[in-house]
Amino acid sequence: MLEFQNYTAVTTVGDLLMHAARTHGKKQALVFPDRQRSFKELQAGATRMARGLRAMGVRPGDHVGILLPSSIETAEAFFGIALLGAVSVPINARFRSRELTYIADNADLVAIVTSGKVADSVNFVERLNESFPELAHQPMDAELDMDGARRLKRIVLINEDHAPGFTSADTFARGADAVREDEISHLRARVRVSDTALILYTSGTTSNPKGCLIAHEAIVRTGQAMARRYEMTEKDVFWSPLPMYHIGAMFPLCAAYSVGATYLSMQHFEAGAAMEMIERDRATIAYPTFSTFIADMIYHEDFARRDLGSIRIMNSNMAMQPASFAKSIQDKIPGIIQVGTYGMTETSGAVSTSFPSDSYESRTRRLGKPFDGLEVEIRRPDGSTCARDEVGEICVRGFSVFIAYYKDAEKTREAKRDGWFHTGDLGSMDAEGTMMFHGRLKDMLKVGGENVAAQEIESLIGGHEAVKLCQVVGRPDPRLQEVPVAFVELKPGKSTTRDDIIDFCKGKVASFKVPRDVRFIEEWPMSASKIQKFRLQEMLEGEPAQ
Template sequence: MSKTPWINVTTLGDLLLQAAEHYPATDAIVFPEERVNYRDLAERALAHARSLRALGVAPGDHVGLLMPTCMDFPELFFGISLCGAVAVPINARYQSAELAYVIGNADLVAVITTSRVNDHVNFVERLTGAFPELADGPDPVALALATAPQLRRLVLLGPDQAPGFLPEDDFRARAETIAHEEIMEIRSRVRLRDPALMLYTSGTTANPKGCPITHEAMVRNSIALGRHRYQLTAEDRFWSPLPMFHIAAILPMVSIFDVGGTYLTMAHFDAGVALGMLEGEQVTATYPCFVTIMADLIKHPDFEKTDLSRIRLMNSNFAVQPDWIREAMLKAMPDTVYVGTFGMTETAGTVCTSRLDDPLAARTSRLGVPLPGLEVRIIDPASGDEMPTGARGEILVRGYSLFEGYYKDPAKTAEALDAEGWYHTGDIGSLDREGQIMFYGRLKDMLKVGGENVAAAEIEAFLAGHPAVKLAQVVGVPDERLQEVAAAFIELETGEEVTEQALIDYCKGQIAGFKVPRHVRFVREWPMSTSKIQKFRLRDGLIEELGLKQAG
């Protein structure tokens, strides 16, 4: 008789304290240059909770984290949870205008940031650009900003000091004014359905939307994924290079903390450093999942000589990766169990993922089945009717991990959540006879070329097969005769050269004529949201360049 995957759930703060009690000396988090065990991580998180409480942060308050992936992040993330507040990780790529919007929209009462990272990343400059009053040197614990009236405190970690920011030494010293028992009392009153964090998701809209995620959703989903579906244990060492402000980093981190294993990450992805970690730290499970990361690992000169034999599990998403990536990984790590995954911020991460005993063909051509407690449907987005097995339609999700609405945006919430509790993802997918899901792209990424429906993802996948192409993104632009035609944006491999016409010729005769891009542009840097390329910016720029009229 198989083991029952019991529903076990707690708060984020208690999850860390339990790990510290059972696995005090085990490495909790490892960076290339530093590491911390569970005992010390819990102590640091509790100290931060006391400092936050001393600054007047109350249960339910929203506290922003604006920093790169670093050891301070998890210490503060769990510290915020332990004092009953809501952590709001902010995309470290955001510039002043975006920061002004998110900080005001999220009703943050405090923001904790870090000193200058390098010549290109200076959060103090960005925040001062967002709120020019900071240059006048206001009291950093009694701010009164016109465009962010809830924001009362700014904390600056690191050696730098700046007008309007509370220095790190002062922040840490305030912990001494709050008793440990006060935090433990607050911690005990946190409810499972209280919001634990709020992440902002952008996608294709101009302003990002806040997604509150409860303790139950975050912790229960992490347990369902790690302990039950992936069978992680305290012996596992789980590596993910994704930024900590992203749900795809928070989810594996909480998953491995639940079982007392080790989470490994890095401040900035570097394929050479990553390969060194994978071998030297004896990593057993990985969460690379994005094509750019997989490609950089494979193409690094150290890839073939790196010992990756200890990796038993990889979240590879081969179903949506170019064929050459799958072939290279299978050759390098033939004994690894590769799994696919489908999920999003609004569902606290993973909705579907492969079972470890699924056939290899299913694990590499599909994205898995729903986690227990989650449901998936495929509907015709126009009629709302259920689609037959194998047919494409909009993916709907329902279950315990769903967010309960976009923060302060009832209109967007009404569009996304229906009366029966189904979340309309806006993703195109299908379910096969075994209930395995496949993802084909976004509804908004469907092109209408001369009456033919075309998925941008199909053209992107074909272009990715060209040896000079590192990454392809396809959008639709207006066309007088066909209504809309495909336009391809291409990032080339380092050192490769190819002309626009050569790529168009590459498509001709290989894919249907109506799918062949009419325009090709080369890109060195992509306009990004948290984790997605903002296609609307690519499209708008090309429409302006070509002097076309926007549809509608």
């Protein structure tokens, strides 16, 4: 007789929180540096958010924007919208007027939950007024009627700010009082796991961002799969610096709540504050994920003095970084288990990650095995399957794959073919079934007819003793089509030269892979978590070939 020890209790996002609140009650659910909520308090806040949105006219299936920095209110909005059977549309807090206008229209938003000033340089009331000039002539605390945004009926402020066209927190609260909790309970019971839970917009390069429709089942099961892989329990404390409009924050939130673990977050990432929080709250799982976050911590002046020994697992993705990165962390926290992970927005987060029992070499030089229930194939351009260790396009099939790109059937057909999602990423699979990422297809440079992976050069230069981070892009060349150019951030207190970096590469790779130029940079153009290479390429536009 089979033992069903690892069955998946598939549920909706709203019911995930309800179950955690009933099971874990007063236990800490969400912790910020200066605020916290228990599971029961978070459930109450989410329910009240749902009641307020219902009073504002939000119905099941409606799309509601969340324009907030990471905060307790962001989590309440995410779960509250799910309780209604509506769809969350987290909006990148860095977006400006053009992007906000586009998403409000493309996502068919009926409401936006936001706040006023949250930092010296961040005021969402001002940004929304720039996006919708008609707001200034709309009455407060009433439905909107704007020619430029016909579907948008409410912009709700969760703080004490007031402005024309916005619904105040007081009015929202009075509306919530008028909606019974059993109405929300009834709506929650109607939500199906196959319904869309959220629309996440991927960062655009030469075109507008695409809205990924992600089902309740997809994000919850992906979280559950990671919780099982990491052997998570209610005793764990999960720290993530990723903003709550990023899939890398949302599915780990589901992972934590699937087992009743505490989730730690920050309004914005700062390496010193991050390490202080990890030490104070005794984080057991760390999910910095991206090299920019990890490098800022390793090279911060507080790294040596902070006690980070509570961490048992860290998603450090060292397979794509110099070995010195992994050694710095391992020397600092000898008992830590570093793991690698591969995933993206369209797969509701991670596709693969290491087992804690994998060897150190595998965990730091590979990206683990796919989750149970997901299939991964590495394919050649003709659609045939690659041999082991052969590089090809990563294709994924299973529960975590997004439903579609919203209102873009053509791009959906391009990405989802023959039942598989074609990621546009280059990867390989070894004899053990572990994955490796080799860069984006679009990051392949064509140098004199030869294919060159930008990541190969980045990894090489990252091994230079003075280099903190490196990114490589192509610059048009009249003879060779394009040539590699390296952008380099140096470690604090270190110095080197363009010629030294180029000489460092010579003899280690084929001559056509050696960068033709090196640019030193102190601040990277960033999306929520990734360096925007197209911005680096823009810095090279119009320059003569060398």
